[in-house]
Amino acid sequence: MVIGSGLAGLTFALGAASHGKVGVLTKGEITESNTTWAQGGIAAAVGEADSWELHERDTLIAGAGLCDEAAVRFLVQQAPEAISWLQSLGARFDSDGGDLSLGREGGHSRNRIVHHADRTGWEVERAVSEAVRSNPDISVFENTFATRLLMDEGRCVGVQAHIEGMGERIFTANSVMLASGGCGKMYQHTTNPSVATADGIGLAAAAGAQIANMEFMQFHPTTLFHTQMRSFLISEAVRGAGGTLRNHLGRRFMYDYDTRLELAPRDIVARSIEAEMKKHQTWCVYLDTTHLLEPQLTHEFPTIYERLQTIGVEMEKDWIPVVPAQHYSCGGVVTDLQGRTSIPGLYAAGEVSCTGVHGANRLASNSLLEAMVFARSASYACVNERAEGTGKIEPIHAISEAEAIRIRRSLQKTMTENVGIVRTFDGLQKAARVIKTLIGEYDRLPNAPYSQYAVEAKNLLLGAENVVAGAIARTENVGLHYNSDLGIIE
Ligand SMILES: Cc1cc2nc3c(=O)[nH]c(=O)nc-3n(C[C@H](O)[C@H](O)[C@H](O)COP(=O)(O)OP(=O)(O)OC[C@H]3O[C@@H](n4cnc5c(N)ncnc54)[C@H](O)[C@@H]3O)c2cc1C
Numbered sequence: 001m002v003i004g005s006g007l008a009g010l011t012f013a014l015g016a017a018s019h020g021k022v023g024v025l026t027k028g029e030i031t032e033s034n035t036t037w038a039q040g041g042i043a044a045a046v047g048e049a050d051s052w053e054l055h056e057r058d059t060l061i062a063g064a065g066l067c068d069e070a071a072v073r074f075l076v077q078q079a080p081e082a083i084s085w086l087q088s089l090g091a092r093f094d095s096d097g098g099d100l101s102l103g104r105e106g107g108h109s110r111n112r113i114v115h116h117a118d119r120t121g122w123e124v125e126r127a128v129s130e131a132v133r134s135n136p137d138i139s140v141f142e143n144t145f146a147t148r149l150l151m152d153e154g155r156c157v158g159v160q161a162h163i164e165g166m167g168e169r170i171f172t173a174n175s176v177m178l179a180s181g182g183c184g185k186m187y188q189h190t191t192n193p194s195v196a197t198a199d200g201i202g203l204a205a206a207a208g209a210q211i212a213n214m215e216f217m218q219f220h221p222t223t224l225f226h227t228q229m230r231s232f233l234i235s236e237a238v239r240g241a242g243g244t245l246r247n248h249l250g251r252r253f254m255y256d257y258d259t260r261l262e263l264a265p266r267d268i269v270a271r272s273i274e275a276e277m278k279k280h281q282t283w284c285v286y287l288d289t290t291h292l293l294e295p296q297l298t299h300e301f302p303t304i305y306e307r308l309q310t311i312g313v314e315m316e317k318d319w320i321p322v323v324p325a326q327h328y329s330c331g332g333v334v335t336d337l338q339g340r341t342s343i344p345g346l347y348a349a350g351e352v353s354c355t356g357v358h359g360a361n362r363l364a365s366n367s368l369l370e371a372m373v374f375a376r377s378a379s380y381a382c383v384n385e386r387a388e389g390t391g392k393i394e395p396i397h398a399i400s401e402a403e404a405i406r407i408r409r410s411l412q413k414t415m416t417e418n419v420g421i422v423r424t425f426d427g428l429q430k431a432a433r434v435i436k437t438l439i440g441e442y443d444r445l446p447n448a449p450y451s452q453y454a455v456e457a458k459n460l461l462l463g464a465e466n467v468v469a470g471a472i473a474r475t476e477n478v479g480l481h482y483n484s485d486l487g488i489i490e
Contacts, residue, residue: 001022001023001025001026001158001159001171001172001173001175001176001177002016002022002023002024002025002176002179003026003029003146003159003176003177003178003180003199003200003203004024004025004026004176004177004178004179004180004181004200004350004352005024005025005026005031005032005033005129005140006033006034006035006036006122006125006179006181006350006351006371007033007035007124007125007128007350007368007371007372007375008092008177008179008349008351008352008353008371008372008374008375009024009026009177009179009180009350009375010024010125010128010131011128011347011349011371011372011376011379012177012275012339012347012349012375012376012378012379013132013135013138013177013379014027014089014128014131014135014138014379015103015375015378015379016177016379016383018140018379019133019200019383019404020137020174020383021137021138021139021140022039022137022138022139023139023140023171023173024132024138024139024140024141024145025144025145025146025161025171025214026140026141026142026143027124027143027144027145027146027195027199027452028142028143028195029142029143030129030132030133030140030142030302031125031126032193033125033130033181033193033195034121034181034182034184034192034193034195034196034351035080035121035181035368035371036121036122036125036193037121037122037126037191037193037233037369038120038121038122038124038190038367039119039120039121039233039235040103040105040113040115040118040120040235040236040364041084041103041105041113041114041115041116041120041302041365041368042079042083042086042113042114042115042120042124042365042368042369043055043079043099043105043112043113043114043363043364043365043366043369044079044080044082044083044112044114044255044369045076045079045110046079046080046100046102046112046113047100047102047110047111047112050110050111050112051112052073052076052077052080052333054070054109054110055079055108055110055112055470056073056075056076056165058107058108058109058363059072059075059076059107059115059357059363059366060072060359061107061452062107062265062358062359062361062362062363062479063189063357063358063359063360063361063362063363063479064359064360064361064478065359065360065478066359066360066383066478066479067215067281067356067357067358068286068355068359068360069198070337070355070356071209071337071355071356071357072356072357074337074373074377075355075357075366075369075370075373075374078373078376078377079369079373082350082369082372082373082376082473083100084113084473085372085376086124086127086128086372087297089127089128089130089131090130090131091116091123091124091126091127091128091426092123093114093115093116093120093123094115094116094117097476099302100114101115102114103115103237103240104240105236105237105364105365106236106239106240106263106264106265106266106269106363106364107265107363107364108265108364111434113237113364113365115237117120117125117299117300117301117302117303118235118237118300118301118302118304119303120368121301121368124368131446139261141161141163141206142176142489143163143164143165144161144162144163144164144169145162145164145199145452145455146159146160146161146180146199146203146386147160147161147162147168147396147455148160148202148203148342148360148394149176149204149206149207149346150170150389150390150391151207151343151391152171152387152388152389152390152391152454154205154343154344154385155344155345156175156176156343156344156346156387157172157173157205157387157388157389157390158170158171158172158173158387158389158390158391159171159173159176159347159465160393160394160396161265161287161389162396162450162452162455164166167450168393168396169393169459170390170391170392172387172389172390172391173387174297174345174382174385174386174387175345175346175347175382175385175387176347177198177339177347177348177349177375177378177382178203178204178333178341178346178347178348178349178352178353179200179329179348179349179350179352179371179375180199180200180203180352181196181200181350181351181352182196182198182328182329182352183196183197183198183201183329183353183460183463183464183467184196184326184327184329184464185197185198185324185408185412185413185456185460185465186198186326186412186415186460187325187326187412187415187420188325188412188413188415188416189223189231189324189325189416190230190231190325190326191220191223191231191233191325191326191327192325192327193436195458197455197456197459197463198459198460198462198463198464199309199456199459200332200333200348200352200461200462201214201333201352201459201462201463201466202458202459202460203459204333204341204343204346204348204352204467205462205463205466206462207341207346207348208345209333209334209342209343209348210333210334210341210342211331211332211333211334211340211354211466212331212334212354212470213329213330213331213332213354213358213359213360213470214329214332214334214466214467214469214470214483215331215467215468215470215471215473215474215480216329216330216331216358216359216360216361216470216479216480216481217326217328217329217330217419217467217480218266218267218326218327218328218329218330218361218362218480219266219324219325219326219420219421219480220233220236220266220270220324220325220326220327220328221269221270221273221322221324222234222236222238222245222269222273222320222324223322223323223324223325223327224285224307224320224322224343225284225321225323226311226321227285227289228311229307229311231323231332232304232307233302233325233326233327233391234287234304234320234322235304236266236364237286237300237301238287238289238301238304239262239269240263241289241292241296241300241301241415242289242291242292242301243262243287243288243289243292243463244261244262244287244288245262245269245273245285245286245287245288245322245462246274246286246287246319246448247280247282247285247286248282248285248286249280249282253272253276253285253378254269254272256272256276257272257275257373258272262423262462265267265361266361266364267361267421267479267480267482269275270324270421271421271422271482272420273285273322273323273324274324274420274421277323283321284321284323285321285322285323286320286321286322286324287319287320287322288319288320289315289316289320290316290317290318290319290428291317292316293316293380294315294316297315297316301315304462306461308320320413322380324421327329328351328362328367329351329352330354330358330361330362330480331354331466331467331477332351332352332353332354332471333348333352333354333440334353334354334379334434335347335348335349335353335354335355335374337355337374337377337379338374338378338380338381339353339355339375339377339378339381340378343375345385345387347381347382349370349371349373349374349375349378350367350370350371351367352375353370353374354382355370355374357370358370359479360480360481361479361480376479377459384456395447396443396450396455397442397443397447397458397464398447398448398449398450398451398454398455398458399445399446399447399448399451399454400445400448400454401448401451401453401454403442403445403448403454404451404453404454404456404457405453406462407432407438407441407442407457407461408456408457410434410438411434411435411438411457411460411464414430414431414434414435415431415464415467417431418430418431419464419467419468419471421430421482422482422483422484423471423481423482423483423484424483424484424485425472425483425485428471428472428483429472431464431468432465432468432469432472435461435464435465435468436465438461439458439461439462439465442457442458442461444454448468458474471483
């Protein structure tokens with residue numbers, strides 16, 4: 001039984017279906033996922049001048065000494081094969097004279113980003129979801145929200161889920177794959193779609209699984225700042241193509257922060273933008289792509305170009321207003337190389353997991369790769385799992401939507417103000433107090449008619465509790481964790 005239909009969940013389903021029947025539960029439609037939104041691409045050492053050793057080195061440098069070296073090696077060695085597997089499912093990647101055309105992103109020492117224009121995730125999700133749809137051994141349950149992991153004598157034996165229009169149901173299974181993606185909705189500004197509500201962290205925490213590294217939250221430096229449109233990511237590839245960052249006075253301010261300018265690692269660019277906005281008391285900074293001509297922009301960045309046009313921004317003429325926003329969770333449910341969690345029968349892969357490959361900071365375009373590599377490995381490992389246990393439906397405590405809105409807004413405010421790019425001990429303690437209070441309020445509020453939105457609020461609270469606890473416990477500034485009370489990162 002799989003929870004989630006992004007790249008991790010569907011990759012696992014396709015592998016496991018060679019050995020038995022697989023069910024995929026997904027809370028929206030099959031393609032509603034972070035995967036579908038991924039723009040830049042997938043990292044793999046497939047170029048002539050590249051090697052897995054170089055990819056490994058770059059990943060370890062990004063992870064700032066906290067990567068699990070065995071996991072990184074496994075990831076980078078499996079990468080070329082994972083790309084071939086996607087191609088075998090019909091995924092189309094940009095090519096040049098028959099060879100894959102490889103992009104470059106911050107932190108990579110070689111061109112190694114396999115992509116489909118600026119909509120790689122959409123293409124990958126299309127290919128895997130079509131393969132899943134045509135596989136007779138996989139059943140997909142859309143609009144089905146996993147509400148609880150079924151536990152029997154310490155083993156995970158299935159999932160309780162709410163099927164829209166039908167209510168709570170029990171799905172027993174020999175093994176359960178948690179592939180529920182990210183947790184961006186705990187912040188006010190995020191690149192993640194609305195399904196990213198930390199459900200996997202909530203489910204795993206309730207079942208007692210080991211969770212780690214949640215304090216390493218990646219903020220993307222350049223997302224569109226617009227009052228009417230949700231945070232929309234302006235890919236790093238735009239800076240790779242020479243886009244420059246300017247403050248409201250037109251000054252190229254990255255000169256003041258890092259010699260690598262706009263192509264410094266993401267966390268440094270994000271921190272620099274935040275500092276610049278604070279310095280000038282502005283709501284945003286600007287990304288200048290006016291040196292590029294329309295044909296190149298529409299060819300390389302068709303989605304971004306079209307989206308900006310709808311709000312009257314022409315990339316070849318106008319500066320794009322941008323702000324940093326939450327983007328990716330490096331931590332999650334701890335797994336081994338086969339995706340096994342600390343709970344027998346429970347596997348995890350993709351953004352919800354903590355395989356150790358990202359350490360303190362994720363190298364760009366390693367996450368789609370991680371989702372695939374570890375989900376495939378888990379699909380082989382789970383073959384011999386057998387579970388006898390069953391479970392019975394337990395009531396799910398849902399509060400009213402009005403209260404859920406209030407609680408979610410308070411949580412987002414405290415996370416954004418106190419657990420963002422730059423943290424302080426006082427801010428973290430304040431966030432911990434607010435979250436504890438909100439959890440208490442949620443638990444004491446009376447039962448209301450079932451609402452997924454409300455249950456998600458509880459998962460967001462449990463996820464945020466883990467982020468803050470990790471940030472308080474981290475006593476040095478490393479990778480994505482930056483506490484100004486601890487001094488400067490070299
Ligand atoms: C805008 C954007 C751009 C990105 N660009 C890149 C990139 O270029 N390269 C890269 O490597 N990474 C990129 N990423 C990150 C990458 O997309 C994700 O880390 C990756 O897709 C995660 O895959 P996943 O399968 O773990 O989760 P997801 O793709 O998010 O899938 C999670 C699934 O779980 C379902 N789900 C969640 N909770 C429940 C529940 N309780 N019950 C049932 N179903 C549930 C969701 O509906 C969804 O189907 C980007 C992310 C974003 C948001």
